[in-house]
Amino acid sequence: MKWDELEEEPCSLARTVAVIGDRWSLLILRECFLRTRRFEGFQSALGITRHLLAERLKKLVRLGVLRRIPYQESPKRHEYILTQKGLDLYPIIMSIVHWGDTHMVDERGRPLLHEHKSCGKMFDPVLVCSECGEPVTAKGVHVHPGPGKRVPRAAADLPKAAKTKTRSRAV
Amino acid sequence: MKWDELEEEPCSLARTVAVIGDRWSLLILRECFLRTRRFEGFQSALGITRHLLAERLKKLVRLGVLRRIPYQESPKRHEYILTQKGLDLYPIIMSIVHWGDTHMVDERGRPLLHEHKSCGKMFDPVLVCSECGEPVTAKGVHVHPGPGKRVPRAAADLPKAAKTKTRSRAV
DNA sequence: CTTGACAGTTCAATTATAGAACTTTAGTGG
DNA sequence: CCACTAAAGTTCTATAATTGAACTGTCAAG
Numbered sequence: 435m436k437w438d439e440l441e442e443e444p445c446s447l448a449r450t451v452a453v454i455g456d457r458w459s460l461l462i463l464r465e466c467f468l469r470t471r472r473f474e475g476f477q478s479a480l481g482i483t484r485h486l487l488a489e490r491l492k493k494l495v496r497l498g499v500l501r502r503i504p505y506q507e508s509p510k511r512h513e514y515i516l517t518q519k520g521l522d523l524y525p526i527i528m529s530i531v532h533w534g535d536t537h538m539v540d541e542r543g544r545p546l547l548h549e550h551k552s553c554g555k556m557f558d559p560v561l562v563c564s565e566c567g568e569p570v571t572a573k574g575v576h577v578h579p580g581p582g583k584r585v586p587r588a589a590a591d592l593p594k595a596a597k598t599k600t601r602s603r604a605v
Numbered sequence: 606m607k608w609d610e611l612e613e614e615p616c617s618l619a620r621t622v623a624v625i626g627d628r629w630s631l632l633i634l635r636e637c638f639l640r641t642r643r644f645e646g647f648q649s650a651l652g653i654t655r656h657l658l659a660e661r662l663k664k665l666v667r668l669g670v671l672r673r674i675p676y677q678e679s680p681k682r683h684e685y686i687l688t689q690k691g692l693d694l695y696p697i698i699m700s701i702v703h704w705g706d707t708h709m710v711d712e713r714g715r716p717l718l719h720e721h722k723s724c725g726k727m728f729d730p731v732l733v734c735s736e737c738g739e740p741v742t743a744k745g746v747h748v749h750p751g752p753g754k755r756v757p758r759a760a761a762d763l764p765k766a767a768k769t770k771t772r773s774r775a776v
Numbered sequence: 777c778t779t780g781a782c783a784g785t786t787c788a789a790t791t792a793t794a795g796a797a798c799t800t801t802a803g804t805g806g
Numbered sequence: 807c808c809a810c811t812a813a814a815g816t817t818c819t820a821t822a823a824t825t826g827a828a829c830t831g832t833c834a835a836g
Contacts (some may be wrong), residue, residue, distance in 0.1 A: 436794095436822095437628075444716045446705025447635050447698065453709070454701075457608075457626050457824090464618050467743055467776045473783050481606050483825055488784060498708075509832040511782065519708050524743040525732040526704055527618065527776060529697040530625075534617025537669075537690050538624070543752035545615045546776070551745050553737035560735050561696040566724035567738070572638055572695040574722050581714035605638045605698060605717070628793085644814050654794055659815060680801040682813065778836090785830070792823070799816070806808090 444584040447605065453497055454523070458482055458490050460530070463516075463523060466500065471513035499523070528559045577605060615755040618776065624668055625694070629653055629661050631701070634687075634694060637671065642684035670694070699730045748776060 440452040454460050458480070465479050477487055491514055494500040499520040502512045516523075528548075535544045535558075550557045561570050611623040625631050629651070636650050648658055662685055665671040670691040673683045687694075699719075706715045706729075721728045732741050 440628075441709075445635075446702045446709060446716055448632060448705075449709035450701045450705040451628070451631050455626070455628055455631055457611075457622065460622050460626060461619060464616075464776050474781080477783095483827090484784070485786085485826090486824065509782075509834095521743055522704060522707060525730075525741070526697065526700040528732060528741060528746075529700045530621045531617045531776065533693060533697055534619075534621040536693060538612075538617060538620035539753055545617055545751055545753045545755075547749045547751045549747040549749060550734040550736060550739070550741065551747050552739060553734060555734075555736040556749075557737075557741075558735040559696075559732045559741055561699060561730045562733050562738075563721040563724060563726075564729040564731050565721060565726040566728075567733075568721070568723060570696070570699060570721065570728075570730055572692055575699075576720040576722050578718045578720060578727075580716055580718045582710055582716040584716075605635050605702065645812080648814095654796090655815070656795090656817085657793065680803095680813075780833105780835085782832090783830100786828085788826095790823105790825070792821100794821070795819090797816105797818080800814090802812090804809100804811080 444582060450526075453494075453499065454526070456490075458486060459494065460527070462487070462490055462494065463499070463520070464527060466514070466516050466520065467524065467527060471515060472511075473514075476514075494520075525559070525561075529561065532559050615753060621697075624665075624670065625697070627661075629657060630665065631698070633658070633661055633665065634670070634691070635698060637685070637687050637691065638695065638698060642686060643682075644685075647685075665691075696730070696732075700732065703730050 440448050465476050495502050500514045501517050505513050547556050563570055611619050636647050666673050671685045672688050676684050718727050
């Protein structure tokens with residue numbers, strides 16, 4: 435499967451992985467949330483090669499996650515800022531950071547602590563149900579086919595006999 | 606930067622990206638949450654090459670995200686199941702799926718809908734503050750250095766004059 | 777008129793991934 | 807006994823992605 439095919443899959447996870455599922459995109463986006471905006475800033479903060487950084491920034495702009503806006507004329511210079519689509523990635527970033535805080539810290543503890551401005555306390559992010567407000571777990575979720583569901587790649591390609599039975603599943 | 610170095614970074618996001626930040630790991634984990642457990646199951650559902658699948662499964666086992674347990678003797682066969690560490694990835698997966706549902710769907714709508722068993726309603730996941738229960742946004746969060754904070758790579762490698770000023774930042 | 781910053785581009789060398797065939801252990805049907 | 811199938815990998819070559827380093831173009835300052 436190529437990256438482009440990934441974008442076409444009838445799966446919201448696969449389509450999002452097509453955007454952020456590589457070694458660098460999430461790190462670049464972390465820097466965006468840390469208020470880095472310029473090429474040199476990303477490059478020196480991350481140690482990414484300039485070649486790849488240019489490529490990834492282009493891709494994120496093409497996908498509508500970043501916007502490239504001029505901040506000076508002569509010589510023309512641009513900076514990269516998060517669009518709303520980009521800002522909406524924050525829950526993903528926070529969930530990732532929280533998992534790292536829980537499972538990947540060394541003896542010395544967390545690299546960063548987060549304060550929720552509106553309540554003033556150090557907090558952890560919790561994923562809850564939009565309807566009842568209770569925390570969401572894998573076992574507590576039942577999945578139904580939606581309008582955008584297609585027969586998955588594997589089942590479509592394989593002979594009829596090989597089709598896997600469908601079942602309610604937790605993603 | 607190599608994958609191994611990524612694991613060492615004093616950043617919970619980088620360390621988590623070292624685990625799931627490639628083309629396939631998240632898709633394999635999606636299948637795990639969809640109750641796939643066996644080699645052939647992953648392979649036919651994803652279309653990943655067998656070579657890479659074997660490698661990724663090994664990696665996820667080594668990192669403690671999956672456990673490899675025998676389900677029959679002669680011939681010895683094993684299946685892969687999520688550990689608690691793996692189950693804890695669910696908020697990341699759900700956040701990713703939700704972003705895809707919001708920003709990457711075609712005209713036909715979402716591939717899947719999610720029902721929250723305990724309240725019986727179709728829902729979206731919302732990230733809230735563990736302390737006050739209010740939704741978390743990038744702008745509403747203030748970051749403080751934690752005990753595991755080290756001077757970042759870039760600042761440590763560069764001459765003193767080039768050190769970037771520290772600032773409270775939103776990741 | 778030389779130096780430096782910024783935002784890239786170019787190119788060779790190294791790694792990773794894709795695609796396909798092959799291996800091992802065992803069960804099944806004839 | 808023999809061919810065929812299945813699961814779970816392994817091995818191999820070709821192709822694609824990434825790295826590392828140098829190079830380009832525009833302007834400003836000294």
